[in-house]
Amino acid sequence: MRLKTWLLTGTSIGLMAFAPIAAQAQDADLQSAVSAYLAAQASGDQAAIDAAQGPLTELCIVNGFASIEECIAAASGGQSAPPPAPAPEPVPEPAPVDVPQPEPEPQPEPVIEEPQPEPAPAVEEPAPVEEPAPAPAVEAPAPVEAPQPEPAIEQPAPAPVEEPAPVEQPAQVEQPAAEQPAPEAPVAQPQADISAALAAQVDLFNGAFADMLGGADQTDAQNRMAAARAEIERLCAEAGLGDVNACLAQYGLSLPEVPAAVQPAAPAEQQPAEQPPVAPQPVEQRPSDAPAAPEVVNDAGQPVEVIEDLPAGVTEEQIAPVLDSAKDQEVAPVAPTQDGQPAPVAPTATPAVSTEPPPPPPETDALAQSEQMRAFAAEPVASATAESGTEIQATGNTTVTQTVVNNYVNNITNINNVTNNVTNNTTNNTQNNVTNNTQNNIGQQNNITVIEQTPVREANTGDVITQVILQVGTQLIVNSIGQDTDRFYNPQQDEIYYENLSNGRVREVITRPDGTQIVTVRNRNGDILRRSRIAPDGREYVLATFDDRYDSNLVEWRDPGADLPPLRLNIPVRDYVLDARYADEREVETFFSQPPVEQVARLYSIDEVKRSARIRDSVRKLEVGNLTFDTGAATISRDQVASLSNVANAMQALLSRNPNETFLIEGHTDAVGSDISNLRLSDLRAATVARILTDFYNIPPENLATQGYGERYLKIRTEAAERENRRVTIRRITPLITVASN
Known part of the structure; x- marks a missing residue:
């Protein structure tokens, strides 16, 4: 078994050794x-x-x-x-x-x-x-x-139902009363048995409820919910607890409010976006916000982040807008200087905001698709393996994988008619192969400036993962070349090969021991155009696809969000952002399953989504609230580990229903340190979370994408070392990168 590296990266963003x-x-x-x-x-x-x-x-x-x-x-x-x-x-x-x-x-x-x-x-x-x-x-x-x-x-406690300490206290009080009069040993079992059985029935109830929200057969879902409810009532009655809510609360459980569950199928289907229990459930579990304060907006009329406990010394005026695109409007763009460090330039004008009320949010992923997307979905989708390719051979003294990575780096960093401020931090022959070729004018993008190019660490193959810091328009972006492949590929078990396709595209095929294939098609700059998982039986699960009519948009990169008006949030902030520390896994699952808050104009590449705040804002955001990092560190401490259990279990539940889901993990830092060091660190934080979700919670790595944003999207606008800003957020970006499956 290979030794993973997700806990090895620290402040220096280099290698650290395991303790013996x-x-x-x-x-x-x-x-x-x-x-x-x-x-x-x-x-x-x-x-x-x-x-x-x-x-x-x-x-x-x-x-x-x-x-x-x-x-x-x-x-x-x-x-x-x-x-x-x-x-x-x-x-x-x-x-x-x-x-x-x-x-x-x-x-x-x-x-x-x-x-x-x-x-x-x-x-x-x-x-x-x-x-x-x-x-x-x-x-x-x-x-x-x-x-x-x-x-x-x-x-x-919020995730494993049987674990909370309160379960043991009532058990010790009530068990003797139940056990003493009964002569048989099995009578001692009900309290433990009912806990597990209740949890199973609650899971069945919520699974049926989630199916109903997702557009499944309404009658079947309601029948399953009713059956689970009846079994819960029976179990509670056997335990001598007539009040179902009190019975469930004793075991740390609860059922969502389902006001439309008893209505006919058609009306129930019309309610997914309005009735989900995401908003009321977290409120019930947040003792600090019982009054349900009204929405807070800043001077610009933008709704702001929800912060339950404002840190000492922080004022409400420092709370940032909840939308990343609104944060971008507040941040002055940057431009490179001679030494490769960014310098501020004049901010761009803020687009005018319409006075018309925003349309209601779509009720399902399918209804969130534009007419253009529906037309695209109606056409046969070619398999990711359909086009014939030419296998790529290694060049020089590198491996095939490193040859491909080198080509991506070269294509990105070798830019015509712009300043190329590549920082040569290479210390080995492998990386010299990357930087020695940076003068070849083979690049296509002419609106990018390379600020820094740094080898991060060795990948599983012995190749090198390279972090490239780019100035794209007004943004600084970190691109960790080879990081996805490193997460997907186990050299001790898997096989990997690459093929050149038409238009400078490259296809990567990873074959696992059971015959499953992970197929990724990238353009010449490494942008992901298609990704599929092909099961051993030949069934293809499309994780990401792209409309080739927009291929030119990726040649000279521009923000696709510039084609859209500013987003006006049409739902309460508490329905748009969920803090996982105040929610159980069923609430997280329900939240993840919610559709975009607006109609999606077209299919985007994964990299377009990563780079465009306006596009990302179309889907809701989960704050992994209990998961914060120490200053300058990409590792997490013991008290942070449990923060991921609810999130991972919710992801697994969604993937069991739709294996095509993709989750974007976003890493963030506070404002201490330079922009560049924070970008690099935040990207490693996102990768750390992805590693843990895969290695310990069995989330398939191909269903995860990662991106670091540094200090660009602060929750609290401060230059100080603020723990609230050192965080990870997660979005379900499936509706943005592939056609709806429902």
């Missing part, structure tokens, strides 16, 4: 978490497995492991004796803790029962009260393990 694995394995918290997880697996109790997996995932990420399996293997390697030989191990205390890892059945049971008192109170009756007191030597490590899951359980 043996040292990591000796970490007491990690040892305890691994033991609890293995014991839970041995027990076969899914609730216990879910409860143990959350803390273990956090610790594995923080310690830099590529997967839970690798983490467990390292922890096992740090112990001195194998499980079948308990006799030699009484001296080191940690050894008996992990004895149950692979096989022994008797050992795991006491380990799991202590962090999970509710499933087996007959064994656990003395444990909650007398944990520190067990006499046998084998039990000595148990007090170390018992407290471990509890703090970790509280961190990801």
